Structures are given as structure tokens and as C-alpha cells.
Amino acid sequence: MVKDVRQEVIAIIAEQAVLEPSDVSLEQSLEDLGIDSLGLVEAIFSIEEAFDIQVPFNANDPDASGFDISSVAAIIGAVEGLIEAQKA
Template identity: 60%
Template sequence: MSTDLRTRILEIIAEQAMLDPAELKLEASPQDLGIDSLGLVESIFAIEEAFDITIPFNANEPENSDFDISTLGSIVTAVEKLVAAKG
């Protein structure tokens, strides 16, 4: 998938974490970056808006969602698949 897409996803997440995107590692979890549940939901909304997609994420039961939020890499991969499917 395009580097631009990955870069934009990481920029959105970095903005929520108030970090420089260059500091993000794909193996890091949102919790590793200090992103709480509200920050995660805000990141997901921002990603949905940026790419005009719907992410299958249940904020009330994130562990039961069809969207893997365990690491930044898994988030990027899942968003890339949703964008490709839309395409």
C-alpha cells in the first residue's frame, strides 16, 4: 500500500498522542504512546473522516471489535485494507 497512506494514518495518530510522527514505531500500541480510550476513538474518527471510510470499531467493547487496535502496524494494515476495498 502507498507510503502516503501509511504516513497520513501515523500523522493522525501522532496528533492525538501529541508526538512527532517520526517518534512512532509500528510495533507500539496506542497505550505505549499514552493514547487513552478517548484519544483512540478520536483517532479512529479522524481516520474515518480523512479516508471516507467506516471502521468497524465498537468504542464500548473494543476487544469485541473487528478492528485490530493492538499495535500501530495493525491499525495501519486494517485501514489500508478498508481504503483498498473502498477503491
């Protein structure tokens, strides 16, 4: 069964932000949603578990990790890219 990546990532982010998934928009950043660095790390772990992927994320240097966390849409795109790369 293929999961809907967008819905699943939004659900994970919403859980970290203690919001309903319907309250999360693609344009929002994690900061907009009130997710701190610990919440980000927990979200990354949840994403890795949900999609059985390895996210190249360095919490000490997020910009150098190559995993775009600038917005919800960017995270979804990055996860989709990792899923595709894993299939190859």
C-alpha cells in the same frame, strides 16, 4: 490523489499522542504512546474523515469490532484493508 496511508495514519496517531510522527514506531501500541480510550475514538474519527471510510469500531467492546488496534502497524493494515474493501 492517493494518500500515503502509513504516513497519514502515523500523523493522526502522533497528533493524538502529542508527539512528532518520527517518534511513533510501527511496533508501538496506543497505550505505549499514552493514548487513552477518548484519544482512540478521536483518532478513529480522524482516520474515517481522512480516508472517507467507515471504521467498524465499537468503543464499548474493541476486541469484538474486528478492527485491530494492537499496534500502529495493525491499525495501518486495518485501514488499508478497509480502503481496499471500499474500492471493491
